Amino acid sequence: MKKIVLIGNPNVGKSVLFSRLTGVRVLVSNYPGTTVEFLEGYVNIDGEQMKILDLPGTYSLEPNAPAEEVAVKMIEEADLVINVVDATNLERNLYLTMTLLEQRRPMIIALNMFDDIKHRGISIDVAKLEDLLGVSVAPTSGITGLGIKQLKERLVEAKPGQFDRGTHQERWQKIGDIIDKVQQLSHRHHTLFEILEDASVNHAWGVAIAIFIIAFSFKTVRFLGEGLIKYVLEPFFQLVYKPVLESFSIYLQNKPFLHNILLGRMIDNNIDFEKSMGLLTTAPYIEFVIVLPYIFAFYLLLSFLEDIGYMPRLALLLDNIMHRLGLHGFAIIPILLGFGCNVPGIIATRILESKRERFIASTIISIGVPCAALQAMIFGMLGKFGARYVIAVYLVLFSVWLFLGAALNRLLKGYSPELFIEIPPYRWPDFKLLFKKMFLRIKGFVVDALPIVLLSVLIINLLQQIELFESISQFFAPLLNKVFGLPKEAAWALIVGFLRKDIAVGMLIPLKLTVKQMMIACVVLSMSFPCVATFIIFLKELGPRRLFQAVLITLSITFLGGATMNFFLH
Amino acid sequence: MKKITLVQMKTGAKGRIVQLEGGPAFESRLSAMGVRIDKHIVKLSAFVLQGPVAIRSGNTVLALGYGMASKIWVELIKK
Numbered sequence: 005m006k007k008i009v010l011i012g013n014p015n016v017g018k019s020v021l022f023s024r025l026t027g028v029r030v031l032v033s034n035y036p037g038t039t040v041e042f043l044e045g046y047v048n049i050d051g052e053q054m055k056i057l058d059l060p061g062t063y064s065l066e067p068n069a070p071a072e073e074v075a076v077k078m079i080e081e082a083d084l085v086i087n088v089v090d091a092t093n094l095e096r097n098l099y100l101t102m103t104l105l106e107q108r109r110p111m112i113i114a115l116n117m118f119d120d121i122k123h124r125g126i127s128i129d130v131a132k133l134e135d136l137l138g139v140s141v142a143p144t145s146g147i148t149g150l151g152i153k154q155l156k157e158r159l160v161e162a163k164p165g166q167f168d169r170g171t172h173q174e175r176w177q178k179i180g181d182i183i184d185k186v187q188q189l190s191h192r193h194h195t196l197f198e199i200l201e202d203a204s205v206n207h208a209w210g211v212a213i214a215i216f217i218i219a220f221s222f223k224t225v226r227f228l229g230e231g232l233i234k235y236v237l238e239p240f241f242q243l244v245y246k247p248v249l250e251s252f253s254i255y256l257q258n259k260p261f262l263h264n265i266l267l268g269r270m271i272d273n274n275i276d277f278e279k280s281m282g283l284l285t286t287a288p289y290i291e292f293v294i295v296l297p298y299i300f301a302f303y304l305l306l307s308f309l310e311d312i313g314y315m316p317r318l319a320l321l322l323d324n325i326m327h328r329l330g331l332h333g334f335a336i337i338p339i340l341l342g343f344g345c346n347v348p349g350i351i352a353t354r355i356l357e358s359k360r361e362r363f364i365a366s367t368i369i370s371i372g373v374p375c376a377a378l379q380a381m382i383f384g385m386l387g388k389f390g391a392r393y394v395i396a397v398y399l400v401l402f403s404v405w406l407f408l409g410a411a412l413n414r415l416l417k418g419y420s421p422e423l424f425i426e427i428p429p430y431r432w433p434d435f436k437l438l439f440k441k442m443f444l445r446i447k448g449f450v451v452d453a454l455p456i457v458l459l460s461v462l463i464i465n466l467l468q469q470i471e472l473f474e475s476i477s478q479f480f481a482p483l484l485n486k487v488f489g490l491p492k493e494a495a496w497a498l499i500v501g502f503l504r505k506d507i508a509v510g511m512l513i514p515l516k517l518t519v520k521q522m523m524i525a526c527v528v529l530s531m532s533f534p535c536v537a538t539f540i541i542f543l544k545e546l547g548p549r550r551l552f553q554a555v556l557i558t559l560s561i562t563f564l565g566g567a568t569m570n571f572f573l574h
Numbered sequence: 575m576k577k578i579t580l581v582q583m584k585t586g587a588k589g590r591i592v593q594l595e596g597g598p599a600f601e602s603r604l605s606a607m608g609v610r611i612d613k614h615i616v617k618l619s620a621f622v623l624q625g626p627v628a629i630r631s632g633n634t635v636l637a638l639g640y641g642m643a644s645k646i647w648v649e650l651i652k653k
């Protein structure tokens with residue numbers, strides 16, 4: 005089967021085009037480095053089925069990060085190259101185009117973002133550009149769908165470039181000549197977006213805007229999350245779902261074992277969603293009533309900030325702090341993704357140049373970054389006592405980042421490279437794309453989490469029935485009591501934390517912990533052993549040796565952190 | 575004309591790049607992103623404590639670390 009690759013600079017719209025061509029849904033965001041691994045899809049051209057690959061973006065064929073390496077490697081295997089070019093940034097994009105033309109592989113150019121040039125005062129003579137480059141150029145827009153059909157039809161026109169290998173200067177010389185002939189810029193006034201663009205990278209304004217955005221995001225996530233729980237999901241579970249379960253409970257009266265597994269224990273002759281621990285009670289309650297609303301709210305905000313183009317600005321503003329941790333500002337993107345789920349966060353570290361940075365970032369994510377599911381539980385359980393306790397937990401975790409990053413930066417050999425990224429213009433999000441992305445992420449959450457949630461609840465349920473609980477708790481009692489100041493029953497929460505951290509917090513509910521104990525338990529659960537999904541992805545991305553080191557670090561930090569809190573808090 | 579580095583340049587100033595001082599790999603990396611000799615750029619901002627620098631070159635806004643910025647030399651362009 006013929007293989008087509010989509011290749012181009014980062015953030016030019018390769019993934020949107022890929023979706024349009026294949027119908028496969030992929031992540032699209034307004035920052036360089038959204039796609040970090042190759043993705044396959046199929047197109048049908050004149051009755052011939054062809055494989056098409058969406059690749060990470062790259063500025064040149066000399067890769068600087070693992071994500072770029074993937075792109076460069078995949079070109080070698082391609083039968084046909086679609087070079088995606090950002091029409092609003094033609095000159096810079098043509099550099100990669102030149103090097104691709106020098107490779108003399110069958111190629112066609114998609115001149116993307118064509119919908120966006122007019123209001124930027126750019127006009128491009130496409131026919132002349134085609135002529136000068138010697139390959140077909142199809143104007144497209146991934147957003148409006150303009151030119152997609154033509155692009156498909158014109159794939160047959162693909163032909164090898166006719167340029168000889170040149171030096172940088174020679175390439176730029178040629179590009180300069182081409183630009184002079186095909187592109188015209190007209191003067192126009194600054195738009196509001198452009199004024200905001202400049203303000204948000206400014207050292208004073210930028211920081212003020214960042215603080216506002218972060219505070220606003222926090223508030224909105226809480227507001228939306230709590231609102232959905234209180235006015236939608238909780239009423240639904242109590243008023244609609246519970247009566248169904250109650251009749252089911254009567255039906256199961258004579259089958260105590262099944263009753264116990266599916267509905268769990270009756271608390272005061274009642275189904276208690278928080279404590280019953282049944283597959284149909286506590287499991288869906290925790291996932292759908294407590295966690296899902298926060299996942300929804302978190303991804304709504306994150307996707308909005310991603311699509312409008314705010315993330316790279318945050319990278320610039322935080323570069324200084326991140327350097328103290330052996331990272332550079334760009335690492336904030338994987339870290340923020342980690343606040344949704346650690347797994348995509350760790351995968352996204354592929355945008356970082358060195359192994360050292362990837363290790364530091366991944367370790368910080370798996371130890372100091374609680375995922376949305378865990379955060380939802382922290383909000384829910386600790387928030388009851390007051391917002392300041394939740395803030396305190398975040399502050400403790402943040403200090404752990406600083407401490408851990410600074411320590412790793414000292415201890416690990418080598419040094420970390422510098423920030424060097426492109427900051428895209430602000431774009432008003434395309435809400436259809438935004439909701440597709442949210443759907444993709446939420447579906448991912450449900451599909452990945454639900455089986456493990458059910459498994460954890462089943463295990464707890466069975467163990468409660470055979471009363472193995474007591475002996476294991478007894479074994480961990482001294483550690484928990486003396487070091488963390490927690491009751492021995494919390495042992496099971498820590499063990500279950502390896503499967504699902506949200507269920508683990510749920511297990512703390514019946515223990516009636518004090519505020520201090522709850523805070524310590526939340527911090528210890530956040531920092532302790534990564535959950536099994538994170539564990540596996542860490543192994544896959546960084547190898548067994550790095551994983552082993554990370555686990556040792558995890559255990560010591562959890563021990564130290566929990567003990568310190570127990571000692572100092574009252 | 576006197577040449578200065580991106581770090582020494584004032585925020586808001588315009589300049590023409592005259593020298594990249596960091597070896598061929600450094601030069602190709604910058605070049606692929608459009609930062610090259612003779613290119614005109616505007617400095618957008620700089621951060622304290624040897625923080626990063628943001629510049630505009632053509633339609634592209636770039637953020638680069640302090641160390642990189644101090645290896646890029648420009649000649650100021652008077653308005």
Ligand SMILES: Nc1nc2c(ncn2[C@@H]2O[C@H](COP(=O)(O)OP(=O)(O)OP(=O)(O)O)[C@@H](O)[C@H]2O)c(=O)[nH]1
Pocket residue numbers: 013014015016017018019020021031032033034035036037038039040059060061062116117118119120144145146147148311431434437
């Ligand atoms: N106006 C406009 N915006 C577009 C177009 N194509 C893509 N975008 C936007 O540009 C941004 C980048 O799109 P992606 O498809 O993620 O770009 P990519 O090339 O895959 O980026 P990387 O995976 O980071 O290399 C998104 O915010 C898109 O909504 C287009 O034709 N017109």
Ligand SMILES: [Mg+2]
Pocket residue numbers: 018019020031032038039059060061
């Ligand atoms: Mg992409």
